[in-house]
Amino acid sequence: MSRPALEVADILRDHGAAWRRANAGHVSLGQLKVMSAIERCRTAALGGHVARCENETCAHTVIAYNSCRNRHCPKCQGAAAREWLAEREADLLPVPYFHVVYTLPAQIADIAYQNKAVIYDLLFKASAETTLTIAADPKHLGARIGFMSVLHTWGSALTHHPHVHMVVPGGGLSPDGSKWIACRPRYFLTVQVLSALFRRLFLEMLVAAHHAGRLQFFGEHARLADKAAFAAYLAPLREINWVVYAKEPFAGPRQVLRYLSRYTHRIAISNRRLLSADENGVTFKYKDYRIEGPARTKAMTLATDEFIRRFLIHVLPKGFHRIRHYGLLANGTRAANIAHARQLLAQPARPKEPETPEAAINEPRVLPRPCPCCGGRMIVIETFERGCEPKHRPTPAPAPIRIDTS
Structure with missing residues (x-):
């Protein structure tokens, strides 16, 4: 699934520090931890791994940073x-x-x-x-x-x-x-x-x-x-x-x-409900349940500090x-x-899940998604710790094809 153009993490990275200063003394430790986790999610701050296509003629290489796994993070809940x-x-x-x-x-x-x-x-x-x-x-x-x-x-x-x-x-x-x-x-x-x-x-x-x-x-x-x-x-x-x-x-x-x-x-709120974030505030989609049909979905703009406040009131103890x-x-x-x-109910009992063979445990780690270039398996070839940079470099994005019609 492609990355949304705008994420809650982007808003917190751009405005979170100023919001924390403006609301010092009125923000719980739990809320501060959620903000920090979302800001750092899938960045070098949390470490990650490098995967390369096993097809030698392709060798497409990608870098993936670790998730924060915080239960309030919009990016982490799909896998959970x-x-x-x-x-x-x-x-x-x-x-x-x-x-x-x-x-x-x-x-x-x-x-x-x-x-x-x-x-x-x-x-x-x-x-x-x-x-x-x-x-x-x-x-x-x-x-x-x-x-x-x-x-x-x-x-x-x-x-x-x-x-x-x-x-x-x-x-x-x-x-x-x-x-x-x-x-x-x-x-x-x-x-x-x-x-x-x-x-x-x-x-x-x-x-x-x-x-x-x-x-x-x-x-x-x-x-x-x-x-x-x-x-x-x-x-x-x-x-x-x-x-x-x-x-x-x-x-x-x-x-x-x-x-x-x-x-x-x-x-x-999910990242895919976000529409824009600018000097006017944060605009997102919401549903007006007083209305039936397609017109129920509307857009709302909140001042950025109010958007952050509303997002954080839903942080659980x-x-x-x-x-x-x-x-x-x-x-x-x-x-x-x-x-x-x-x-x-006369329904047969579910069979037990087969145990993972020991040989499979020792196999190289494979990403769940295939190579975007050739469809081959993506094998993890390197892991790196928090705050470190990987030794391998990702495959450069292909240059856009330009057609001169003059």
Whole structure:
């Protein structure tokens, strides 16, 4: 895939130092580390390798610099997603899959910005408990289910908009584990019931966190440290509908994988949404979800410092897991539960992956992409450390062909 003409890294390299100076004392260590990682990604600062075509008549040579592998880097998430998806493919069952989205109201999102680790964690817990509880109720499905949850904290315009995407198999095990209980076709659970329970559970957990002193408030929200003021702030939220959205079921496992490849390792903005960066600011594409059809995609220009600020508000707390598994798919018992579900669904067990022969381990490292000149294998012939320059030189780009029509 060709390199985009403009990248987030370009914007940070050009404006990051000035932005850091202007915002000194108001930027977290985590945000500073993300900026540094993205600025250094795929540059000589991180080292790299040299690869050469094994075809001696070609010998095309390229230099590739190492990736930062930061989970907020737009360049690094494609490879991470492919590796993760290869592992998840083995977990898919031959049943319909549903997509459910739980969204926090704007008033909660405002205080989540100052309490990311606590409130994002409550969002995971409340949405998971809601889904498991309603699914287990005999009035709804009456089954023990499992699912994967993915946290997104942004809207299309880089605003702070915390929500959880769930991918849920359409059914689960009976309480005694003796049979598979399938959902009704094209229907998972009643959204209104999910919404009401989610609202109650989340507010209960939030109030408990406040009473335990786990929340902090600054600026215009400083008054919410008082219990009475906090209770008054939450009161209107008990009367409104909280957004829980259940989409149409996926067409099959392949569609599930395509969806997961877009959502699991997505970050606030991809490089391909960037249009320009100049003295007017940064212009990028976004979707206006109030409009249907092609007109939904629009362009927005933000001052460069505001673009950087919005990008960095989506940096997650250190060690925070934004992909989590629940119920039958919880990490400790997932393999056994999937094997049992396959047995009940009369699906053959997946064969074990063959072990890599020792001879293959000692083979030279080969790049996943073939030689752009002749299609041969690209063999790594040199690696170099951080801050060092390679001994070999890349093949010069061919001179452009000029045709004189005078």
